[in-house]
Amino acid sequence: MIVPPPPEPGGPLGKALRRREDRRLLMGQGRFLDDIPAPPGCLHAVFVRSPHPHARIGPIDTAAARAVPGVAAVLTGRDLGAIVAPLRMAPPIAGLLPMDMPVLPTDIARFVGDPVALVLAASRSAAEDAAELVQVAWDPLPAIASIAQAKQAAALVDPAVPGNRVSRQGFATPGLDAAFARADRVVEARFAQQRQTHVPLEPRGVLAIWDAGREHLTLRVGTQAPHPYRSAVASRLRLKEFQVTVESPEMGGGFGQKIIPLREDLCIAAASRLLNRPVRWRETRAENLMTAMMAREETIVTRAAVATDGRLLGLTCAMEVDFGAWSFFPANYMARVVAMILPGPYRLRDYGYDVQVWLTNKCPSGPMRAPMAVTSWVMEGTMDAVARELGLDPLAVRRINSIGDADLPFTTATGERYDALTPRATLDAAAAAIGYDALRAGQAQPRDRLLGIGLCTVVESTTYGSAFYRAAGIPGSGHEVATMRVEPSGAVIASCGLMGSGQGYETSLAQAAAAGLGAALDDLVIQIGHSDIAPYGMGSRGSRGAAAGGGALYMAGQRLKAKVLAIAAAMLDLNSAAGLDLRDGVVLRLVEGAWVETGLSLAQVARTAHLDPLRLPPGMEPGLHAVLAYDPPAMTYANSTHACAVEIDPATGALRVLRHVVAEDCGTRINPLIVAGQTHGATAMGLSGAMMEHAAYAEDGQAVAGSFMDYAIARADDLPAFELSHHDTPSPSTPAGIKGMAEGGTMGGIGALMNAVNDALARAGVHLDSGPATPARIWAALQAAKDTA
Structure with a gap:
């Protein structure tokens, strides 16, 4: 266990500094993929895609397309498959069936937008014109468009997956049956999220440059995880990793869509190698909406065993997920995490789940900001269902079940450990801030609109250490690596394996690194996004950036600081570094209980370390540099409570959010301004998805x-x-007490909004058990209730 010292007063941790990167972005001086000039001889790529959800691919006639002026080549799956290995997704997980995916399908297209050919031309317009001339002999097949159809198995999405069910896992505590047997009531609730997609401001794209002389591939691509991305490309193209360089420029959002190389990326890399010419591809908005990756389509039914006072005795969860047509990630990945962390902030000892994942003829699924987003709505919606069934106040039901300070450390029914968690405190704070009692009183007054109050307490999983992946049966590592070096001038260069897509990493990571070392923030720079410069790390995903990346940089700084102080002690003719410290680039000494300047700076120590090594302590190597690998705890949890007040016009179904309050605990905030921005953005994404988004x-x-x-x-x-x-x-248990918090806003936004809508609709005897809560769906539900009455 790491017991962090408190941040030094006036140090960089906790300062609400403006983001360094904003100056260039606001002045239009950022460098996104489209800002990179096309190299000489560059080809432009356009994909030919299936118009059918399920169809056999017959002969592909490319003659007319190849005759278009400027067209260099038209490549099919057979051409590209010669140098790109197929992806086999077969981790050794009980209940998970293996799946194989070629770089482009050659026999059957499995969803609308499935790419089947690649046109390469000297201009984008020529490639677009030629793509329209590619003739594919399609033989349409029956399509599976829902889980219900998948269960009927009228057709198979993947011939290797009998019955279309690709994964099933279950779990139950030994006392689950007994908990239901002694319950006063069993309350059942149903929840369904609609299919959504990531909608980054900047769609995907890649520029590939093959150097035949050096046998080296350079990819300029917006990716959240440069090193795993590089490893995957090298493996699929049968290259060594030193033959591939990944450079990530500015990135206009990722949200999970830009973690791994998808098929288009691999096609562009292979085409550059085949033709020995640079190739660039820019995804259109329509392609991004329909073919990039999707998420969220799932149905969950809970059964809660409760006492008459609302105490939760036991809980079961039956979850079914629509995974789409291909497997970019293990099919159980997101669903298993949802099931594992579902109990959230409540004292629940007996719990069980059954998770089933189905294939359909839809765009494949992958992680999307808060891939476990439905978790909080399900648990909090279940608490509301219990309150309605028993005639209790929803806030009171939450309070009687909430984990409190006296319960910590707390181990959940699935074995997850909570330590510094404050769900009761954030619940009370959010309820007080929104004026819960006054809003409840207002509901009892005559109104022409329906008023609803929604509460949602979030327990957000953050660090995803290696031990978590092993416990979940998911292959992968959660470690992060940081490097730091001090140049002779005192300039500090630090790096780790993350890549930003709008999170402000260049600022917050610099604050963590400077705090660990004791450097002046203006003397330190963060270099990320280049696989040849940054050390190998797991990249930006989940909410691991602050805790894993910031933690590694903080600890690397501490390691380097020890050497700086040892050199400073020698320069000051002291026997040891005890009583010395480095703050803001200045070496201080503790004298009679007060810190006083010694006259030495980090720059002076660095100059000695690099340029006068004979003055160093005996046996010490010259220079100032550190490399540190950090595997964070299996899981660290942040928590928050969202409170949302809405009103609904029953005549039109129009929904208006009156107020949305967030009380959160994310541990040490490296930069409060960036934390606020992340909370705003994540909450907006959650509300948007709950109110209107639907793929x-x-x-x-x-x-x-x-x-x-x-x-x-x-x-x-x-x-x-x-x-x-x-x-x-x-x-x-983390360096500097950092927890992370980038996804909790999405989780809380969804849950609080949907709970508020249902709280309002309950006054009319209506309930929405699925999203989105659009005016049309709300109005239809109200009309159906009227007709029934």
Whole structure:
């Protein structure tokens, strides 16, 4: 266990500094992928995609396309498959069936937008024109457009997956049956999230440059995880990792869509190698909406065994997930995490789950900001269901079940350990801030609109250390590596394996590194996003950036600081470094209880270390550099409570969010300004998804949300001004007490909004058990209730 010292007064941790990167971005001087000039001889790529949800691929006639002026090549799956190995997803997990995926399908297309050919031309317009001339002999097959259809097995999405069920896992504590046997009531609740997609401001894209002389591939691509991305590309193209360089420029959002190389990326890399020319591809918005990756489509039914006072005695969860057509990630990955952490902030000893994952003829699924997002709505919606069933107040039911300070450390029914967690404190703070009692009183007054109050307490998993992956039966590592060196001038260069997509890493990671070393923040720079410069790390995903990346940099700084002080002691003719410290780049000495300057600076120590090594302590190597690998705890948890007040016009179904309050505990906040920004953004994403986003498919498997005319996202005037408060308790098991918090806003936003909508609709005898809560769906539900009455 790491017991962190308190941050020094006036140090960089906890300062609300403006983001370093904002100056260039606000002045239009950022360097995104489209800002990189096309190299001489560069080809532009356009994909030919399936118009069918399920079809055999017959002969592909490319003659007319190849005749278009400027076209250099038209490549199919057979051409590209010669140098790109297929992806086999077969981790040794009980209940998970293996799946194989070629770089491009050659026999059967499995969803609308499945890429089957690649056109390469001297200009984008020529490639687009030629792509329209590629003739594919399609033989349509029956499509599986829902889990219900998948269960009937009228057709198989993947011939290697009998019955279309690709994964099933279950778990139950020994006392679960007994808990239900002694319950006064069993309350059942159903929840369903609609299919959504990531909608980054900047769609995907890649520029590939093959150097035949050096046999080296350079990829300029926005990726959240440069090193795992590079490893995957090298493996699939049968290259060694030193033959691949990944450079990630500015990235306009990722949200999980830009972690791994998807098929288009591999095709572009292979095409550059085959043709020995640079190749670039820029995804269109329609491609991004329909073919990049999707998430969230799942149905969960809970059964809660409760006492008459609302105490939760036992809980079961039956979860079914629509995974789509191909496997980019283990099919059980997101669903298993949801099931494991579902009990959230409550004292629940007996629990069981059954998780089933199904294949359909839809765009494949992958992680999306808060891949476990449904967790909080399910648990908090279950608490509301218990309150309704028993005639109790929802806040009172939460309070009687909430984990309190006296319960810590607490081990959940699935074996997860909570230490510094404050769900009761954030619940009370959020309820007080939104004026819970006054709102309840207001509901009893005559009104022409329905008023609803939603509460959602979030327990957000953050660090995802290696031990978590092993316990979950998921292959992978959660460690992070940091490097730090001090140049002779005192300039500090630090790096780790993360890559930012809007999180402000260049600022917050610099604050963590400077705090560990004791350097002046203006003398330190963070270098990330380049696989040849940064050390190998696991990248940016989940909420691990602050705790894993920031933690590694903080500890690397501490390691280097010890050497700096040892050199300083020698320079000051002291026997040891005891009583010395480095703060803001200045060496201090403790004299009679007070810190006084010694006249030495980090720059002077660095100059000695590099340029006058004979003055160093005996046996010490010259220079100032550190490399540190840090594997964080299996899991660290942050928590928050969202409180949302909404009103609904029963005549139209129109929904308005009146207020949205967030009380959160994310441990040590490296930069409060960035934390607030992350909370605002994540909450907005959650509300947007709950209110309006839907990557819809027709019953025949056709995708029907191919533009922003069909896929709605929240605008600024759809959202309230978020009200934040903090109740931070540092983690006792991470460097500097950092927990992380980038996804909790999404989880809480979804749960609080849906609970508020259902609280309002309950006044009319209506309940929405699935999203999105659009005016049309709300109005239809109200009308159906009227007709029934």
